[in-house]
Amino acid sequence: FIEERKRRTIAAEIASTATELGASLADIVWSLRAGTRNLQELVYHLAERGTRLFPSETTEFKTEIGTPPSEIQLSVAVQRNVLLVVLEAMHNAARHARATKVVLGFTRVSRATWKIWVSDNGIGMPHDVEKTTSMGMVNMRRRAGLIAAQLECQSAPQQGTTITLTFNAPS
Secondary structure (H helix, E strand, C coil): CHHHHHHHHHHHHHHHHHHHHHHHHHHHHHHHCCCCCEHHHHHHHHHHHHHHHCCCCCCEEEEEECCCCCCCECCHHHHHHHHHHHHHHHHHHHHHHCCCEEEEEEEECCCCEEEEEEEECCCCCCCCHHHCCCHHHHHHHHHHHHCCCEEEEEEECCCEEEEEEEEECCC
């Protein structure tokens, strides 16, 4: 009986990992496809991924668009790194936060500067956010650095986490 339960658990984990891997590969292909390298397509793609990642019956997912994204062309590096930072933040919220609400926000800060964030009302991070060496945070910081973006993480136990990426996309 225990062996059967163990096999089912392992099979479910394999299926979940395969689904995540497939979605990640699709995101990479999307980011390299011609005609998708503009801010509007990036934000809409992330919003669509969020709706698939957070089914309404378990976690409410919403978007807050302060300034509608424009068709500003993005370099491959900016598009790919913004995409991967935001996806990592959303996946972290889905896997670890135990949140009932997740928000993807986006707005213009200045003529060439934009801000995108993922906020949840989950359990928060159990340790000092600035000193964390978790692989997800290390990768997000590295990706932000590659495009000279600013990454901020605010988290408090039982109050949730907000990951904010401020980046340049000159018009």
